[in-house]
Amino acid sequence: MSHRYPDPEVAAVYRAIYERRDMRHFKPDPVDEAVLARLLAAAHQAPSVGYMQPWRFIRVQDPQLRLAIHALTREEQGRTAQACGERAELVRGLKLEGILECGELLVVALPEGREAYVVGRRTMPEMDLCSAACAIQNLWLAARAEGLGMGWVSIYDPVRLDQLLGLPAGARTIAVLCLGHVDAFYPEPMLETLGWDRRRPMADLVYQDTWGRAVPTP
Template identity: 70%
Template structure:
């Protein structure tokens, strides 16, 4: 018996990948707790090197805490704009988070004690971060399939956010995730619409046998 999905199921998988967007604009409608649970279960199904499952998710339910996280993001937004020098004004005009508006706010983190996991990490210790990224991508795609938007915010100083949320020593925040209902999904990535950059041609990014050798 074939292990492949039916054509309709397969098309749905590729569609959700194609239509996933890094969302910044949300309505304030609440997210159904049952849906949130499904999304977190999807994240928890992510692959992890050495089966370490290093992801931890913190749901931010306190409004004042949410505003404190937004303040961290606003400060980093300005610092990032200054660091971009010739594009400072462009960066300042961009909306880079939906922290105040989204229905649910999550912080995704690397757990403490990761050094005891050696399998698959001896030469590439950063594979713990890759595992958390895979969990976030699972959540992202599942959210899109549920009709919910998700935005990954990296505008924060990790040590400050860790202190704010009482992280244990060795744990590290990796993402602030804005999750919620949206009026519409962007037709293309927001930074592409804003003229920040464009999606590169796949043929320029795939090589054969040696770096830089085009696939014939």
Template identity: 65%
Template sequence: MSHRYSPEEIATVYRVIQERRDMRHFLPDPVDPDVLARLLQAAHFAPSVGFMQPWRFIRITDRALRGQIHALVEAERQQTAEQLGERSDDFMRLKVEGILECGELLVAALMDGRERHVFGRRTLPEMDLASVACAIQNLWLAARAEGLGMGWVSLFDPQQLGALLGLPPGAKAVAVLCLGHVPAFYPKPMLELENWAHRQALETLVAENTWPADI
């Protein structure tokens, strides 16, 4: 008995992975509520260390609150530029978010009380964050399959955003997610198109029995 999917289904999985993009340009069209529910369910099906399910998603529907989040991101964008030295001007020319344009805005956060979960985290406590990242990736891939774009924004002060959203002590905002319809998907990652960085060759990142040697 084979547990393998059909060739067509397998090809679709790889296609979604390869065509996923970190989107910055959005249309204002609303996201169908049923589609949004499916995407969040996909996120909730993500693996988590010790089955702790540390993800929390906050849907931002208040336009004024959107504006406040955008202001936090803009403040961090300016501070990031100051740290980039000679690349500062190049960075400031990049479009780094679509907070005011996207159809849906979500904030992904780590739950509070994570110290209770020791299974799989005793020596690697950051595995709670890895679990949330898996949930975000599930959401990202499902969105691409539904024809929607998503952008992960990490330019913000977590404490300031947490205070803005009323997060309890111990919880932590880790991502602002812009989600919605897009005019087109980038043919390559936007930062590659803008010559900010390029994808590294896989063979330089994979090794056997020891740390990869530079090739």
């Protein structure tokens, strides 16, 4: 008995993976409530170490709060530019978020009390972050399948964002997600188009048995 999906369904999964983009340009059209519910349900199906389910999604609907989050990202973009030396001007000119334009703004946080989850985290406590990242990726791929764009924003002062959102002690934000309708999906990652970097060959990133040992070619 084969557990493989039918060919069209397999192709759809791979298509969503290959066409997903970190989007920065959005239309202001609202996201349908039923679609948003499906996306959050997809996120909640993510695997988690020790079954801790450490993702918390905060839906930002207050316009003033959205403006305040945007201000945090603009401040950090300036600081990041300063830290990039000779590439500072390029960084200042990059569009790294779509907070004011996107139809939905979500903030993802890790909850307090995560230290109570020991299985799978005793020697690797960062697995709470990895688990939440799986939930974000689920949402991202589901959004692409629904025809919506999403962008993961990480240029902000997390302590100030935590305070802005009233997080309890021990909790912390890990992502600002811009979600919404787009005119078009980028044909390739935006930073690749702009010459910031390029996608590395898989042969440089996959090793066999020991670090740096290339996989033998057939």
